Amino acid sequence: MVGRTSTTQWNVMDDVAPLVSATVRQPALVPDSCIDAFAELGVCYLPGAFVDWVDPLRAGLERMMRTPQDFAFPNESAAEDEPGRFFDAYCNWQRVPEFLLYTLTSSAAAIAAQCMQSPTAQFFHEHVFAKESGTEKKTPWHHDLPYYCVDGRQTASVYVALDDTDEETAVRFLGGSHRDGNTYTPRRFLSGADYPQEDESMVSAPSDETESPHRVISRSLVAGDAIVFDFRTLHGTTDVRIQSRRRAFSTRWLGEDVRYVERPGITSPPLGDLGVRVGEPMPEHLFPTLWHTPR
Numbered sequence: 001m002v003g004r005t006s007t008t009q010w011n012v013m014d015d016v017a018p019l020v021s022a023t024v025r026q027p028a029l030v031p032d033s034c035i036d037a038f039a040e041l042g043v044c045y046l047p048g049a050f051v052d053w054v055d056p057l058r059a060g061l062e063r064m065m066r067t068p069q070d071f072a073f074p075n076e077s078a079a080e081d082e083p084g085r086f087f088d089a090y091c092n093w094q095r096v097p098e099f100l101l102y103t104l105t106s107s108a109a110a111i112a113a114q115c116m117q118s119p120t121a122q123f124f125h126e127h128v129f130a131k132e133s134g135t136e137k138k139t140p141w142h143h144d145l146p147y148y149c150v151d152g153r154q155t156a157s158v159y160v161a162l163d164d165t166d167e168e169t170a171v172r173f174l175g176g177s178h179r180d181g182n183t184y185t186p187r188r189f190l191s192g193a194d195y196p197q198e199d200e201s202m203v204s205a206p207s208d209e210t211e212s213p214h215r216v217i218s219r220s221l222v223a224g225d226a227i228v229f230d231f232r233t234l235h236g237t238t239d240v241r242i243q244s245r246r247r248a249f250s251t252r253w254l255g256e257d258v259r260y261v262e263r264p265g266i267t268s269p270p271l272g273d274l275g276v277r278v279g280e281p282m283p284e285h286l287f288p289t290l291w292h293t294p295r
């Protein structure tokens with residue numbers, strides 16, 4: 001079965017505040033060079049930042065991949081006649097103990113706040129990706145912001161490689177695309193096609209990196225390396241065959257200026273019933289602020 005197969009309820013807890021106040025996040029000091037690259041290019045690399053988290057995050061992901069129907073928003077994006085497996089799923093952080101622990105105690109929140117240059121980092125959700133050995137399916141070029149029911153300039157994904165990944169098959173970025181003023185139409189991972197056009201102001205992302213005026217940024221990764229990127233930075237992959245499975249765990253963070261928006265199409269995740277009004281911050285009981293920069 002391909003595409004989004006089934007989903008369970010994502011918000012298992014009514015209010016995450018008690019868990020947040022009972023836990024402490026690890027601090028981190030992001031080098032200025034990384035903060036500058038994030039501002040300039042929309043992406044920066046933190047080698048080895050999450051080495052200690054590789055095993056627990058792999059264990060959580062492994063369970064999801066075995067029984068995807070028990071988890072929220074699972075997708076299979078390699079078609080039945082295509083080799084390999086391209087799995088992704090999101091909004092399972094309340095359900096998978098390893099993901100919950102990482103979210104509430106790791107330095108991801110501190111790293112996101114510094115890269116976004118925001119005094120706070122509010123947690124949006126997590127997203128896992130796995131391509132099995134033999135997969136040729138590319139991740140289509142896209143940026144994340146228009147998939148989401150939020151808008152703002154201070155956003156960051158903290159993407160942790162869970163396997164060593166060569167440069168040809170690692171996720172790659174179009175440097176500076178977060179500042180080009182365009183909003184790119186969301187794209188389906190299975191077909192690579194744009195969502196039906198419901199917002200006239202959006203433009204189609206390049207289908208190939210050679211079509212873009214922006215510089216391609218790509219690196220090989222070692223398990224535990226982190227990439228931090230803006231929700232507006234275009235990213236994707238090649239269709240080079242994956243030689244050994246490559247998995248990743250990404251958390252999505254909102255800075256101080258981010259607010260709830262309604263989009264003409266369906267958002268991912270589809271969060272239409274939050275009781276929040278356009279222009280308000282995302283509700284804390286479900287999307288907790290996990291970092292306040294000490295004064």
Ligand SMILES: O=C(O)CCC(=O)C(=O)O
Binds near residue numbers: 157159
């Ligand atoms: O790992 C990949 O191929 C895709 C990652 C991605 O699209 C994301 O983190 O938003």
